Amino acid sequence: MIRHPLSWLIWAGCAAVLALTVRNPLYLTLIVLTTWLVYLGVADASLMAGSWRSLLKLGLFIWLITIPFNALMIHQGRIVLFALPAHWPLVGGPITLEAVLAGFVTGYALWTLLFIFATFNLAVDAAQLLRLAPPFLYHAGVVTSIALTFIPQMLASAREIREAQRIRGHRFRGWRDSLPLVMPLLTTSFERAVQLAESMDARGFGGELSGLSSRRQAKLRVLMVLSLFLFLAGMIVRIFWLDWSILGDLLILDAMLFMGYAFYDLGQHVRRSRYRRERWVLGDSAIALSSLAALVGVLLLRQSDPAHLLYSPYTAAGLLPAFSTPLGLLLMLLSVPGWVTLAEGVSQTDPAQGVGR
Amino acid sequence: MLREINLQIEPGTLVLVIGASGAGKSTLLRCLNGLVPHFYGGSISGLVRVAGENPIERQPRGMSRYVGLVFQDPETQFVVDTVEAELVFAMENHGVSQDTMRQRVEQVMAQLEISHLRNRRISTLSGGEKQRVALASVLTLEPQVLVLDEPTSQLDPQAADEVLQALQRLNRDLGLTIILSEHRLERVVGYADQVLYLPGDGTVHMGSPREMLAQIDQAPPLVALGRALGWTPLPLSIEEARAHLNGQGPERCITTASAPALGEVEIDVRDLWHAYDGHLALGGVDLSVRQGETVAIMGANGSGKTTLLKHLVGLLQPDRGTVQVGGLDTHRTSLEELIRVVGYVPQNPNALLFADTVQEELSFTRRNHGLDANTLPLGLLDALGIGPYVESYPRDLSVGERQRVALGAILAAEPRIILLDEPTRGVDRVQKEALMRYLAAERANGRTVVVSTHDVELVAETMDRMVILEQGRVLVDGPTRQVMAAHPAYASQISQLYGDGRCLTLGDVLGEAT
Numbered sequence: 092m093i094r095h096p097l098s099w100l101i102w103a104g105c106a107a108v109l110a111l112t113v114r115n116p117l118y119l120t121l122i123v124l125t126t127w128l129v130y131l132g133v134a135d136a137s138l139m140a141g142s143w144r145s146l147l148k149l150g151l152f153i154w155l156i157t158i159p160f161n162a163l164m165i166h167q168g169r170i171v172l173f174a175l176p177a178h179w180p181l182v183g184g185p186i187t188l189e190a191v192l193a194g195f196v197t198g199y200a201l202w203t204l205l206f207i208f209a210t211f212n213l214a215v216d217a218a219q220l221l222r223l224a225p226p227f228l229y230h231a232g233v234v235t236s237i238a239l240t241f242i243p244q245m246l247a248s249a250r251e252i253r254e255a256q257r258i259r260g261h262r263f264r265g266w267r268d269s270l271p272l273v274m275p276l277l278t279t280s281f282e283r284a285v286q287l288a289e290s291m292d293a294r295g296f297g298g299e300l301s302g303l304s305s306r307r308q309a310k311l312r313v314l315m316v317l318s319l320f321l322f323l324a325g326m327i328v329r330i331f332w333l334d335w336s337i338l339g340d341l342l343i344l345d346a347m348l349f350m351g352y353a354f355y356d357l358g359q360h361v362r363r364s365r366y367r368r369e370r371w372v373l374g375d376s377a378i379a380l381s382s383l384a385a386l387v388g389v390l391l392l393r394q395s396d397p398a399h400l401l402y403s404p405y406t407a408a409g410l411l412p413a414f415s416t417p418l419g420l421l422l423m424l425l426s427v428p429g430w431v432t433l434a435e436g437v438s439q440t441d442p443a444q445g446v447g448r
Numbered sequence: 449m450l451r452e453i454n455l456q457i458e459p460g461t462l463v464l465v466i467g468a469s470g471a472g473k474s475t476l477l478r479c480l481n482g483l484v485p486h487f488y489g490g491s492i493s494g495l496v497r498v499a500g501e502n503p504i505e506r507q508p509r510g511m512s513r514y515v516g517l518v519f520q521d522p523e524t525q526f527v528v529d530t531v532e533a534e535l536v537f538a539m540e541n542h543g544v545s546q547d548t549m550r551q552r553v554e555q556v557m558a559q560l561e562i563s564h565l566r567n568r569r570i571s572t573l574s575g576g577e578k579q580r581v582a583l584a585s586v587l588t589l590e591p592q593v594l595v596l597d598e599p600t601s602q603l604d605p606q607a608a609d610e611v612l613q614a615l616q617r618l619n620r621d622l623g624l625t626i627i628l629s630e631h632r633l634e635r636v637v638g639y640a641d642q643v644l645y646l647p648g649d650g651t652v653h654m655g656s657p658r659e660m661l662a663q664i665d666q667a668p669p670l671v672a673l674g675r676a677l678g679w680t681p682l683p684l685s686i687e688e689a690r691a692h693l694n695g696q697g698p699e700r701c702i703t704t705a706s707a708p709a710l711g712e713v714e715i716d717v718r719d720l721w722h723a724y725d726g727h728l729a730l731g732g733v734d735l736s737v738r739q740g741e742t743v744a745i746m747g748a749n750g751s752g753k754t755t756l757l758k759h760l761v762g763l764l765q766p767d768r769g770t771v772q773v774g775g776l777d778t779h780r781t782s783l784e785e786l787i788r789v790v791g792y793v794p795q796n797p798n799a800l801l802f803a804d805t806v807q808e809e810l811s812f813t814r815r816n817h818g819l820d821a822n823t824l825p826l827g828l829l830d831a832l833g834i835g836p837y838v839e840s841y842p843r844d845l846s847v848g849e850r851q852r853v854a855l856g857a858i859l860a861a862e863p864r865i866i867l868l869d870e871p872t873r874g875v876d877r878v879q880k881e882a883l884m885r886y887l888a889a890e891r892a893n894g895r896t897v898v899v900s901t902h903d904v905e906l907v908a909e910t911m912d913r914m915v916i917l918e919q920g921r922v923l924v925d926g927p928t929r930q931v932m933a934a935h936p937a938y939a940s941q942i943s944q945l946y947g948d949g950r951c952l953t954l955g956d957v958l959g960e961a962t
Binding site for chain 2: 216237248251254258259260262271279287298361365
């Protein structure tokens with residue numbers, strides 16, 4: 092049985108929101124453990140294991156740099172480990188244990204987020220996500236799914252470039268030394284994107300408009316340009332005139348409505364078909380409901396007692412994080428996809444097998 | 449790029465488009481589906497009709513029903529990551545009904561013999577399989593014309609044959625018009641009905657393969673031999689050439705090249721094992737290379753050639769076994785020390801090039817090695833033929849030129865040992881000859897050179913020794929002349945013709961004939 096991509100999307104969305112909401116290392120650990128169980132359910136997608144590991148390594152790197160960054164920038168806290176000269180810009184001042192712990196937890200949350208996305212990436216492929224997009228958002232869906240598949244390719248390119256520069260004797264000592272790594276990566280990625288765009292164009296991506304007069308097409312194009320201008324104007328207002336932020340929001344909302352309408356209208360006049368239609372089965376309902384229950388439950392508990400979810404070593408509450416059993420149980424609901432998949436004895440690794448036939 | 453072109457191609461013809469890099473082959477091919485001018489820009493005048501449609505009016509999207517375009521690198525044209533989803537991508541975009549899609553998928557998979565790949569992820573396929581999937585993904589729209597831009601340039605000989613045979617079946621069984629460009633003429637000329645030659649001045653010339661190959665400089669060795677010996681008609685295949693031999697056997701061959709003077713052992717690999725994520729890449733490789741030897745590492749894609757080269761430069765460490773290069777154990781020596789002795793040019797020159805000029809690329813390497821960045825090794829620019837481009841932006845150069853700039857960027861550090869990974873991939877004959885001249889000169893100078901390649905002609909011309917890898921193990925290791933005589937799959941055209949180690953190259957034969 093293959094999971095419906097929407098059920099995976101709901102799980103990943105709920106887990107990601109929770110990872111962003113929670114700053115308590117104990118709850119984060121619970122999210123990691125439940126995600127690990129889900130990973131076990133989809134782990135026979137070992138062909139993607141390389142990119143999964145790469146993403147986790149990237150996450151680890153981010154985690155590790157978050158700790159010194161936080162420790163050097165935030166000088167709050169009572170337990171001083173050592174002090175840097177106060178006249179040093181930004182980093183000067185006491186380096187505290189509280190700041191180190193806060194950096195550790197922030198990095199942990201970021202790594203957890205990447206862990207969730209890496210596991211989601213194993214479970215669902217770009218083509219499945221693409222099929223979820225409603226017809227008028229088809230283009231946006233394709234672009235997003237390609238962007239997702241570009242990440243592992245970019246990591247592979249980065250590795251190749253780093254090796255190539257190392258054998259020329261290049262050593263990374265500071266940001267000035269990044270040029271030999273960044274330039275080839277940017278150029279290679281850009282060239283690949285252009286070649287892919289060419290291939291998609293040559294294969295009829297986007298389809299042909301039918302039953303839409305050229306006048307109407309021109310109107311829709313003008314509408315799209317107008318909505319982009321409105322969006323830009325809204326952003327400028329929001330950034331530079333804080334007192335007028337409501338006007339900015341209105342402009343952005345208008346822009347999105349106009350753009351949505353233009354996409355919808357164009358989508359109605361493009362003939363497109365689907366090869367497969369995924370079926371929503373009982374297991375998908377279990378995944379979606381349990382994930383939503385976890386999210387809603389945690390958010391409700393947060394309303395009643397926000398301190399439980401957060402962990403701040405700077406406060407008087409102390410360095411040890413709090414733990415609430417109901418909250419922990421709610422978070423464990425995120426492991427349901429793992430149980431369901433393991434129970435069915437199959438994993439969501441091969442999206443092409445017998446779906447909707 | 450192109451001017452005053454008048455050209456008519458009959459339905460069901462297989463046309464081979466040839467010409468040097470930059471002669472306009474890709475531009476011409478992209479005019480057939482409207483990518484030129486709609487995707488690439490530029491100005492165009494005149495009339496183009498393909499399958500009765502005007503590509504300039506219909507644009508690439510509209511032409512995709514009539515013209516299927518397959519690109520050089522299959523990797524860059526896949527939109528989704530499983531075979532079946534890739535096959536239906538174009539059909540879904542054209543609103544083809546579900547039943548028709550299923551029918552066409554089955555049909556195309558059967559035609560290209562890829563049914564067993566249906567559920568595979570594209571990233572797990574071999575090069576030949578990927579290119580056949582790329583072919584299948586455009587064939588599902590049932591185009592009348594199939595256009596291919598150097599479809600075999602990234603493939604090993606066996607994978608290239610698989611793709612070419614598939615094309616021949618499509619042409620013969622379905623009457624599909626096929627237009628393909630290629631640099632390695634010896635691979636494809638036997639399949640072509642017509643040859644379209646672009647000399648580089650914007651014009652095109654079309655005729656039968658024999659007619660066109662009789663006129664151009666880029667002829668494959670067999671045709672060049674036929675021309676030199678006055679054979680009529682010119683042979684396009686080994687069988688045709690044998691008919692001209694008239695009993696003249698290999699006794700007419702003279703080996704003029706002298707064996708190089710070999711020095712001490714420079715590379716010593718003992719029982720080398722390496723695995724990536726549990727997948728065995730090298731399984732007990734032994735290799736010993738002496739100073740002054742030129743060695744070709746050959747084998748199918750995925751046989752472990754690149755992994756072996758990376759071990760020789762210290763980019764990888766053995767799981768088991770030892771690697772000594774220039775007397776240094778790669779396990780105990782830092783990469784910085786190793787690269788003073790050994791220079792490695794990777795497969796993709798783009799991974800190396802970042803600077804604004806060729807000169808800066810070369811200076812960068814010298815600076816990294818603590819050498820004077822303002823001077824270069826004597827004669828390096830001339831030997832590589834990159835002298836005229838020192839002030840050029842490296843990425844504006846052709847593939848072959850970029851390859852030589854990358855080589856220059858490594859050689860600027862004056863290593864004793866050179867390792868080249870697929871140096872002729874996507875390179876035209878003129879560029880390849882420039883590289884061969886350089887390698888021959890280095891061989892004469894006593895430099896140790898190890899090249900990983902699929903290019904048997906390059907090996908026949910410049911390498912003393914061949915090592916064939918198969919699934920991470922050394923299958924054959926011996927002098928080039930001996931190995932080519934015993935293994936026709938890895939032999940040059942001339943060697944296949946005479947079946948004797950004394951005849952590998954045109955020079956071996958014409959040494960006596962001229």
